[in-house]
Amino acid sequence: MEVSSNGNKPTKTRKTKPAGADGHRERMRDRLLGGGADAMEDYHILEMLLFFSIPVRDTRDQALALIQRFGSLQGVLDAGFTELTRVEGIGERSAMLIKVASAILRKISLQSIERSRSEPIRSPQQLGQLFLNALTQVGEQEMLYAAAFDSSNRLIAIDRLQYGSITALSVSLRMIVSYAVRHEAASIAIAHNHPDGSLRPSAEDIAFTHELQKALEILDIRLLEHVIVADGMYSLTLDSGLA
Numbered sequence: 001m002e003v004s005s006n007g008n009k010p011t012k013t014r015k016t017k018p019a020g021a022d023g024h025r026e027r028m029r030d031r032l033l034g035g036g037a038d039a040m041e042d043y044h045i046l047e048m049l050l051f052f053s054i055p056v057r058d059t060r061d062q063a064l065a066l067i068q069r070f071g072s073l074q075g076v077l078d079a080g081f082t083e084l085t086r087v088e089g090i091g092e093r094s095a096m097l098i099k100v101a102s103a104i105l106r107k108i109s110l111q112s113i114e115r116s117r118s119e120p121i122r123s124p125q126q127l128g129q130l131f132l133n134a135l136t137q138v139g140e141q142e143m144l145y146a147a148a149f150d151s152s153n154r155l156i157a158i159d160r161l162q163y164g165s166i167t168a169l170s171v172s173l174r175m176i177v178s179y180a181v182r183h184e185a186a187s188i189a190i191a192h193n194h195p196d197g198s199l200r201p202s203a204e205d206i207a208f209t210h211e212l213q214k215a216l217e218i219l220d221i222r223l224l225e226h227v228i229v230a231d232g233m234y235s236l237t238l239d240s241g242l243a
Contacts, residue, residue: 131191
């Protein structure tokens with residue numbers, strides 16, 4: 001509170017919001033706290049993350065450059081350290097901050113998988129989310145995961161079986177069938193990611209799924225699903241439900 005120039009009544013100091021970069025950052029904070037992440041574009045979230053590694057300048061251009069280079073927020077978080085530093089305006093400090101954020105999300109996803117062991121999988125959506133958690137923040141390397149379930153659809157195990165291009169690696173049906181037998185599974189599901197961002201199963205994906213289904217049926221083991229993961233989303237190859 002200040003005293004007026006005539007020495008009489010005190011007057012309140014008028015609080016004004018900072019202008020320029022500081023004002024923009026304050027508005028961004030208000031938007032996040034008021035509406036959460038759903039109220040923001042992907043580049044806005046990146047922009048705010050970069051506040052902590054670029055404390056003075058505006059970070060909008062860097063955030064947009066990252067999205068343009070890697071295609072999406074998920075793509076930015078999946079990108080390698082060296083790849084990140086090749087984007088104009090992104091130094092080692094900013095790249096490390098992004099990789100720390102990616103590692104945090106990976107840890108949270110793995111913890112979600114552990115919690116899944118206590119409850120049976122009852123829907124294709126739960127199954128999709130399970131593999132989405134397993135395949136989040138894995139970078140641009142293609143990976144194949146398998147999950148084994150008991151007769152109540154409770155998760156017994158989930159493991160990475162192979163990495164690299166699934167077509168190039170010629171994934172062995174025997175390897176997956178052996179995995180199911182080893183875990184004494186009543187059913188299994190498999191998933192792999194498409195680093196190119198496509199959620200559409202390829203012709204090879206579909207053919208392989210049906211071959212695996214037939215191989216498992218001989219042993220009275222059910223193939224629940226072949227999930228395709230890309231850019232933080234998933235699609236189902238069989239979409240046959242879990243009833």
